[in-house]
Amino acid sequence: xxxxxxxxxxxxxxxxxxxxxxxxxxxxxxxxxxxxxxxxxxxxxxxxxxxxxxxxxxxxxxxxxxxxxxxxxxxxxxxxxxxxxxxxxxxxxxxxxxxxxxxxxxxxxxx
Amino acid sequence: xxxxxxxxxxxxxxxxxxxxxxxxxxxxxxxxxxxxxxxxxxxxxxxxxxxxxxxxxxxxxxxxxxxxxxxxxxxxxxxxxxxxxxxxxxxxxxxxxxxxxxxxxxxxxxxxxxx
Numbered sequence: 001x002x003x004x005x006x007x008x009x010x011x012x013x014x015x016x017x018x019x020x021x022x023x024x025x026x027x028x029x030x031x032x033x034x035x036x037x038x039x040x041x042x043x044x045x046x047x048x049x050x051x052x053x054x055x056x057x058x059x060x061x062x063x064x065x066x067x068x069x070x071x072x073x074x075x076x077x078x079x080x081x082x083x084x085x086x087x088x089x090x091x092x093x094x095x096x097x098x099x100x101x102x103x104x105x106x107x108x109x110x111x
Numbered sequence: 112x113x114x115x116x117x118x119x120x121x122x123x124x125x126x127x128x129x130x131x132x133x134x135x136x137x138x139x140x141x142x143x144x145x146x147x148x149x150x151x152x153x154x155x156x157x158x159x160x161x162x163x164x165x166x167x168x169x170x171x172x173x174x175x176x177x178x179x180x181x182x183x184x185x186x187x188x189x190x191x192x193x194x195x196x197x198x199x200x201x202x203x204x205x206x207x208x209x210x211x212x213x214x215x216x217x218x219x220x221x222x223x224x225x226x
Contacts, residue, residue: 033215
């Protein structure tokens with residue numbers, strides 16, 4: 001079946017270090033969304049990427065959609081303790097209306 | 112503020128005793144989703160409604176049912192909860208089908224415990 005994998009599963013960083021999570025789909029995607037889930041919280045929508053090779057920035061966060069529209073990445077520059085949480089990518093394959101959530105990357109930031 | 116509201120936040124039930132979780136939305140979104148999320152895992156889609164059109168996932172157990180009496184409300188019924196059903200249940204909405212590309216808005220979730 002269609003799968004979306006993320007690596008790494010866990011990442012511990014010192015505050016101020018950079019962080020990247022990678023998302024890989026087994027199938028080509030029409031778009032990809034990123035969500036953040038704080039510990040004990042619910043997923044919160046961050047951004048959506050639609051175009052091949054698209055790059056979007058939100059302050060210290062940079063999101064990229066691969067040329068083949070099968071992979072994506074989220075890069076956080078100079079992490080802060082407020083960045084703690086699990087980051088999920090969620091892909092929408094063509095010819096379907098269901099998001100497939102990635103396995104998630106849990107980020108821990110030490111002060 | 113427009114939002115997705117789930118009640119209760121925490122639910123404890125006994126093994127085999129039916130339980131109903133509720134979700135309401137003030138966003139006037141067409142689509143409502145129910146997800147099951149277990150610890151350290153991604154949300155798993157159980158089913159969704161596009162307006163009144165019900166869509167069940169192939170691997171959703173028959174033990175799980177859903178009702179959407181109107182646009183604003185959606186219910187998740189677990190007929191005979193087992194220990195494996197202990198999880199966080201998330202309700203989400205989106206303005207339209209995902210093919211159009213709108214994001215999903217999640218409620219705070221109901222954490223279900225089974226005794």
